[in-house]
Amino acid sequence: MSDTETKAPALEAKLIPIYIMGKRYDVPESLTIMKAMEYAGYQYIRGAGCRGGICGACATVYRKPGDYHIRVGLACQTVVEPEMYLTQIPFYPANRAVFNWDDLKGQVEEVHAAYPELFRCLACNACTKVCPMDIEVMDYISAIKQGDLDRAAELSFDCIQCGLCATRCMAEMAQYHIAQMVRRIRGRFLAPPSEHADKQVEAIKSGFYSDKLDELKALGTLDPFKQDQVTPEIEKLKKLYNEREMEPHTSDEKWVPQSDYALLK
Ligand code: FES
Numbered sequence: 001m002s003d004t005e006t007k008a009p010a011l012e013a014k015l016i017p018i019y020i021m022g023k024r025y026d027v028p029e030s031l032t033i034m035k036a037m038e039y040a041g042y043q044y045i046r047g048a049g050c051r052g053g054i055c056g057a058c059a060t061v062y063r064k065p066g067d068y069h070i071r072v073g074l075a076c077q078t079v080v081e082p083e084m085y086l087t088q089i090p091f092y093p094a095n096r097a098v099f100n101w102d103d104l105k106g107q108v109e110e111v112h113a114a115y116p117e118l119f120r121c122l123a124c125n126a127c128t129k130v131c132p133m134d135i136e137v138m139d140y141i142s143a144i145k146q147g148d149l150d151r152a153a154e155l156s157f158d159c160i161q162c163g164l165c166a167t168r169c170m171a172e173m174a175q176y177h178i179a180q181m182v183r184r185i186r187g188r189f190l191a192p193p194s195e196h197a198d199k200q201v202e203a204i205k206s207g208f209y210s211d212k213l214d215e216l217k218a219l220g221t222l223d224p225f226k227q228d229q230v231t232p233e234i235e236k237l238k239k240l241y242n243e244r245e246m247e248p249h250t251s252d253e254k255w256v257p258q259s260d261y262a263l264l265k
Pocket of ligand 1: 050053055077
C-alpha cells in the first residue's frame with residue numbers, strides 16, 4: 001500500500017465568502033465571526049474576552065445580502081453566513097452617568113435624575129429583540145420608570161454589558177448602564193445583607209487566600225494562543241484545577257466546602 005493510500009482523506013471545510021470591513025475573504029463555513037476574522041488574519045487586541053458569550057466584549061454589526069436590516073450579534077457566538085458584510089464595534093460610545101456613590105440614598109429618583117432619557121422610551125421593544133442574552137430589556141426600563149428597582153435588577157441580572165440594546169434605541173439611551181446602576185443600588189441599599197459575602201470579604205482582607213494565590217501566580221500564565229503548552233508548571237496548574245474542591249451534584253443547600261474560611265476559624 002502506498003503512502004497516499006494509508007492516509008485518511010483530509011476533511012475539507014467548505015469555504016464561503018464573507019466581507020470584513022469591505023474586503024472579501026473565503027473562510028470555513030462553520031466558524032463563528034470571531035474565528036473567521038482570525039482565520040482571515042485579523043488579531044483581536046480589543047473586542048474579545050471570554051470567547052464564550054459571557055463578557056459582552058465582541059459586539060458585531062453585519063448585513064446579509066438582499067436584506068436591508070442592519071443586524072448585530074456577538075462575534076464569538078454568531079456563525080458566518082455566505083456574503084455576510086461585517087465589522088466589529090469593540091466599544092459603543094454610550095452615555096454613562098457620573099455620580100458619587102457616597103451621596104446616594106438608594107432611591108429610584110436618583111436613577112431618574114442620573115438618566116432622565118429613561119422617559120423618552122417609546123416602548124418599541126427593539127432593545128429586547130436585539131439582546132443576545134434574551135433579556136426583557138424594555139420591561140426592565142419600564143420597571144425603573146415605575147419605581148420597581150427590585151424587578152429591574154432581577155430582569156437585567158444576566159446582562160453582559162455588550163451595549164447592543166443601545167445601538168438600537170430610538171430614544172438613544174444606554175439601557176445596560178442604567179440597569180447596572182440599578183443593580184448596584186439594589187445590592188447596596190435594598191437587598192438583605194449577605195452573611196456569606198461578608199465572611200468572604202473578611203477572609204480576603206485577612207490574607208486567608210494570599211498564600212494560595214501566590215502559589216498559583218508563581219506557576220506562570222497560560223498563553224491563550226498556544227493550545228499545546230506542556231510544562232511542569234502548566235501540568236501542576238491543571239492538576240490543581242482538576243482536583244479543586246467542588247460541590248457534589250447531590251449536595252443539599254447546607255453544603256459548604258471543607259476549605260471554607262468560617263469552618264477553619
Ligand atoms: S468574547 Fe466574550 S462575549 Fe464574545
